[in-house]
Amino acid sequence: MAAVLRTRITQLLGIDHPILGGGLMWLSDARYVAALVNAGCMGFITPRSYASEADFRDALALCAELTHGKPFGVNLTLSHRPEANAMVPRWMDAALAQGVRIFETAGHAPAELIAALHRANAIVVHKASSIRHALSAERAGADAIALVGMEEGGHPGTNELPTMLMGALAQGQFSVPVVLGGGIGRGRQLAAALAQGLDGVLIGSRFLVCEEIRTHPRYKEHLLTCDEHSTVRLLQSLGSTWRVLRNETARQVQAIEQAGARDHAAFGDLISGTTTRDRCYAQGDWQQGMASLGPSIAFARRIEPLQAIVDGLVAEAVQAIAALRAITATDALDAMNSMEQKR
Ligand SMILES: Cc1cc2nc3c(=O)[nH]c(=O)nc-3n(C[C@H](O)[C@H](O)[C@H](O)COP(=O)(O)O)c2cc1C
Structure with a gap:
């Protein structure tokens, strides 16, 4: 698909389409x-998905080979627990050594990380789930913002606001490019983000059924049966909201949470990431594990190459924009301008 939608994010990152695929724990290899x-x-690429730094370095080298010199990115997700961030500087150095200069940062207090990445001439897209956090990331130097609404699969923070409203609230508040994420799975939504004056979209869930995602075929087949009610937000009461597939594990976690559990230990292995990796993603037992997922999975109709999904999104966005042009009277802008002047 030709580069037909040019925005500040395509310019900043040197990409053809204003679409970012957010980092996916265990899956964005x-x-x-x-x-x-x-x-x-x-x-x-999400370094936390790898058992060792050496495995992460191998993944970087493989990605460089598969992309034939085109830039690719690395996700650095910061935990609110400092001990869980001990490896972040090493992952950053490994990525920089491989020539990576585009990073998606997410999570808690990113200012120091953004400064370190800038010292290495890297571009930082910071993902935030509230306007307030996004503005503070911009002040800390983020080169672009990915703003996510409560529809987001994974960890949308404590934000309760939907993506469409977040997009509208963002207007006029940022000087860096902003892409919108959470619940995006149609080209028309990409057109809507551009109509809101934003620079593109960030997608996770909709891409989970692409051929290149390495999960068990049974899991992907199950995703095709999902609709917009197939996900649930859990662990709000612990301040670590997680939007996941509605399955047996999610039901058990919900029951423990509703019974008043107030710390992560109460959930034991139910919320352990390796259960999701091994039982759900590797063995295809989709009832087991907390599998990050958002309602945009409802748009997934078939397992197909990622290129086909992306081409479909861009084509639909272009059609939507053309349809808007067709319903706009040719002299509409003149009429608006003269009304503005009279005010
Ligand atoms: C399976 C899965 C795993 C994810 N893992 C991470 C992660 O490790 N780090 C991160 O910053 N975001 C993660 N996310 C969030 C995505 O990067 C992205 O922000 C989100 O999927 C966008 O919302 P959508 O799922 O509604 O498209 C994950 C999302 C999913 C669906």
Whole structure:
């Protein structure tokens, strides 16, 4: 698909389409990120998914090979627990050594990380789930913002506001490019983000059924049966909201939470990431594990190459924009301008 939608984010990141694939724990590996990049988008490898730094370095090298010199990105998610961030500087150095210069940061207190990345001449897209956090990331130097609403699969923070409203609230508040995420799965929504004056979209859930995502076929087949009610937000009461697939584990977690549990230990292995990786993603037992997922999975109709999904999104966005032009009277802008002058 030709580069037909040019915005400040396509310019900043040197990509064809204003579409970013957000980092996906366990799933955004070299093959998937390379597929995003080769489809004209930007993707981010998640170092936390790898058992060792050496495995992460191998993934970086493989992604460089598969993208034939095109830039690709790395996701650095910061935990609110300092001990869980001990490896972040090493992952950053490993990525920089491989030539990576585009990073998606997410999570708690990113200012120091943004400064360190800038010292290495990297571009930082910071993902935030509230306007307040996004503005403070911009003040800390983020080069672009990914603003996510409560529809987001994974960890949308304590934000209760939907993506469409977040997009509208963002207008006029930022000087850096802003992309909108959470619940995006149609080209018309990309057109809507652009109509809101934003620079593109960030997608996770909709891409989970692409061929290049490495999960068990049974899991992908199950995702095709999901609709917009197939996900649930849990753990709000602990301040660590998590939007996941409605399955047996989610029901058990909900029951423990509703019974008054107030710390993570009460959930034991139910919320352990390796259960999701091993039982759900690797073995295809989709009833087991907390599988990050948002309602935009409802838009997934078939398992297909990522390129086909991206091309469909861009084509639909262009059609939507053309349809808007067709219903706009040719002299509409003149009429608006003269009304403005009279005010
Ligand atoms: C399976 C899955 C895993 C995710 N893991 C991470 C992660 O490790 N770090 C992160 O910053 N965001 C993570 N996210 C959030 C995505 O990067 C992205 O912000 C989100 O998927 C966008 O919302 P959507 O799912 O409604 O498209 C994850 C999302 C999903 C669906």
